[in-house]
Amino acid sequence: MRVSVPTIPDSVLRNAQQTVKVTPAYAIERISRFLGHGSGKTAVLTGAGVSVDSGIRAYRGHRGSYLNPNYKPIFYHELMEPTAKGAGFRQRYWLRSYLGYPPVRDAQPNPTHFALAALQYSSITPHVITQNVDGLHHKAIHHVWNAERREKGILELHGTLHSVKCSHGHTMERQQFQDMLGEANPQWKAFAEELERTNSRPRTNPDGDVVLPEGTRYDQFIVPECPSCLRENRRNSMIKPEVIFFGESIPAEVRDRSFDIIDQNDRLLVVGTTLATFSAFRLVKRAVQNHKPVLVLNVGHTRAQELAAVETIDMPAGAVLRDVVKQVLGSGAAENKTVAKMLESGVVRTPPDDYDDPVPRPTGL
Template identity: 85%
Template sequence: MRVSVPTIPDAVLRNAQQQKVTVTHAFAVDRIARFLARGNAAVITGAGVSVDSGIRAYRGHKGSYLNPNYKPIFYHELMEPNARGAGFRQRYWLRSYLGYPPVRDAQPNPTHFALAALQHSSVTPHIITQNVDGLHHKAISDIWDAQRRKEGILELHGTLHRVKCSHGHEMERQKFQDMLGEANPQWKAFMEELERTNSRPRTNPDGDVVLPAGTRYDQFIVPECPSCLLENRRNSMIKPEVIFFGESIPSEVRDRSFDIVDQHDRLFVIGTTLATFSAFRLVKHAIQQHKPVLVLNVGPTRARELAVVETIEIPAGAVLRDVVKQVLGSAAEKNRTIAQMLESGVVRPPPDDYDDPIPRPTGL
């Protein structure tokens, strides 16, 4: 399956505004806690979960794109083996070079830690995330090793923290980030000045930034894959391990996402509009398997197309800590690890602005 540009039907957006129901904190906590109390729930998360960590969501509370000039770069454009593809890669990697550090340095927020507490307690054994920021891993990394995190967290759309060339050679993103800086000393100096003055340009949800009109992308150097060079091959066709629009989700990832839904008794969906079909089809699959589905999100979601899906509209960060306390009872206080998780997390949402005049290339 190839990932297409996500959309929410206009009828859903209109109806969501007309049918919006305000719920109290107490009602939301009690309803979610009762939904999770039996355990064995799978979780799907989206961009809304990471907003409190300073990473922008794609859509605002009304369901429309926060960037009105949204213009994604497609997989085939980024990986074209010609001058046109090289131009797309120069544009992508310059913006991503400047935008990656805020994503790399972002810290989990209370929602990430609350979900980590539920996962560590085996209430929600598996998380399927559409996010590419790695914050679910960070939230539980002190108590779960890399192998256990890999088993418990499925990154449906990949990760920004690794890159791969067109011949399959992988490397850590920070290594490639350093290579980009060495190849483009003027941009390295520019980024260091931004960091020194704490004046980063606007960062978008996938780790790139807004740059002024007239920026010379054609002068940015994209380094060649060092592993390819060792094989006497020159190759600068490198991309992050993120699923771009028009790119297929690997079959093993797709199959595992369905297996996770099949293995659990219910599905809890948090912080996503479900506009991307790769996540929406998992909700539909759960319904076909007669599994209860509960959606926690602020704003419209495609789940409203499905009459059997229950939706609660309230910020996850406002309720999930209390949900964990109600589900786990006294263990939430007596278990030192869980108690510490429920006291952890940053709350640093990005500025509430919508002033990106420049269409931007992006992956998911």
């Protein structure tokens, strides 16, 4: 099986026109007008760029290429292969994810998450479709929306890192499985605790994968068996996070719901994504085909540049979205205490742009 990692097609990058630089004031005014100053309904589609200010790296840079040139993801068919080879892929994945999950788990929403939450709370953007698996959109609005309301308003297109599922369909909270991984691998647990104590966590991709040095003995890492399967007298360590891996199909109900959201709303605002994955790009194409306005707010090139009907603003969302909310809501942004608090909330912890983060080097493993 040959499965490729999605990226922006070279033909798009070659033919992309030079992006016109605009001022923040222009961007704020243009996005506010796009949102209709509160009239109509707008769907929002977000990507990894939204979470950068929370300390989670984006996959791709300004030109659409991977920020980590050595990034080698594990594909779905590799991870879930019921052979010794598949078991080896699971050892590699879960060791790297065991170290990479805590930074994602502990990340906090940034001002962009809260600005989008304020627009949702105010019914300007009823639905957010996110490609991110970090759960930060949920964190930004959990204090005013219960779990049922969040599930209706936020569609996680590519799943979530915060739960896991075995090959027989049993699920559990990710932190429970994280604890099981630590108990089964006490040396790595001690190493992970040392990373947290010294705040020297390794480079982490948006999917929780980390870089480890050449020569790491993945074959010595123990992947626990599913406890529910054990209770059914079955041994099964074929476990994966509830994330859509490269080469894995999005569930039909998620795909159909994403289409419904595009169809239900009057326009589409795209924030912080190159749209390299087809699952996201096809939503933009669907909106265009249905003659709905599409505005992209992103730094650098996007796949949407092959669609003439799509308008693009090249700017970080964090530079403008708070002011967009204030302009769209007018005096209500200050008078509504919930919205006002959202617009004062958010961490900013931008990761460095370099490729050469220190690689953790455990001893005695």
